[in-house]
Amino acid sequence: KACLSGSSRRNWTQTFNLLWLTIPLGVCWCVFLGWIWLDILEVPNENAVPYYNFGVLAFCLSAVIELLGEPFWVLAQIHLLVRLKVIAESLSILCKCILTVLLVVLYPHWGLYIFSLAQLLYTTILVSCYIIYFMKFLGSPEGTKKSFPITRMVSFLPALGQNEDIVNWNEARLTWSFFKQSFLKQVLTEGERYVMTFLNVLNFGDQGVYDIINNLGSLTARFIFLPIEESFYVYFAKVLERGKDTKLQKQDVISMAATVLESLLKLVLLIGLTITVFGFAYSQLALDLYGGSMLSSGSGPTLLRWYSLYVLLLAVNGITECFTFASMSKEEVDR
Secondary structure (H helix, E strand, O other), X not given: OHHHOOHHHOOHHHHHHHHHOXXXXXXHHHHHHHHHHHHHOOOOOOOOOOOHHHHHHHHHHHHHHHHHOXXXXXXXXXXXXXXXXXXXXXXXXXXXXXXXXXXXXXXXXXXXXXXXXXXXXXXXXXXXXXXXXXXXXXXXXXXXHOOOOOOOHHHHOOOOOOOOOOOOHHHHHHHHHHHHHHHHHHHHHOHHHHHHHHHOOOOHHHHHHHHHHHHHHOHHHHHHHHHHHHHHHHHHHHHOOOOOOHHHOOHHHHHHHHHHHHHXXXXXXXXXXXXXXXXXXXXXXXXXXXXXXXXXXXXXXXHHHHHHHHHHHHHHHHHHHXXXXXXXXXXXXXX
């Protein structure tokens, strides 16, 4: 988020240096969290959940691989390469699903091996799509015509500029502010998962049922609201000047941003209300079709009904949040 603002007057070497710092930080987090999950928390029985250790390590590696694509992703987002993002994510998800189905059918006894390998394939293809695209695009006639800020792949690598700081410290401070805000948001939105994991209030079976309800209820948020939020965060970050009073900015741009925000709120409210209405009416039927009486006979339908109302709140919160964080200054984010 910090690197998506002010693209017209940035030093790309400093921005890429800041983005590459996510790699060592990500590795440290993976080592720390992997140690907690394997040595501190309760490890499930090998017979019940085979290859658990491999699964933890594979998902840690997957996270690091995805961080390798961060500089390419940010550059694509800033220049609104929407088609690249759609193709990369669609292809990686498709390959992940195909591999999962094939391994489940052919080697069902592999357990977590299946989902771990599928996740590794997903992140590898996702990052590869961005790298391959820029390898072909940079230096091509199309790239030259668009006056792209970099012309060679080597420009993505960390480098030291002459008589300048290694990173843009304004971006670095804003990144730290967003990190603190995101950490708090993660604790608040995923707090129940941490309670279940660290305090063992539910066994693994009950946690599985809860995850099914949670995943079904959040399908709309992940596939509809999240792409809208990500896309329009880039838009608002480009048209609004962060931390600057609206009276001092171009009024036609402010008016256009307000109109877009109003239209987005109407759209997500319409979608959210539709989901809430049908969610309350058909939760039991949906769970019965998905998982049979095991899900539809207990508290599952009630949970899903309330989750459909929660989706409505997520819809409004996501759009207002993306607008707010695209326009707030570092000090306002800290507050």
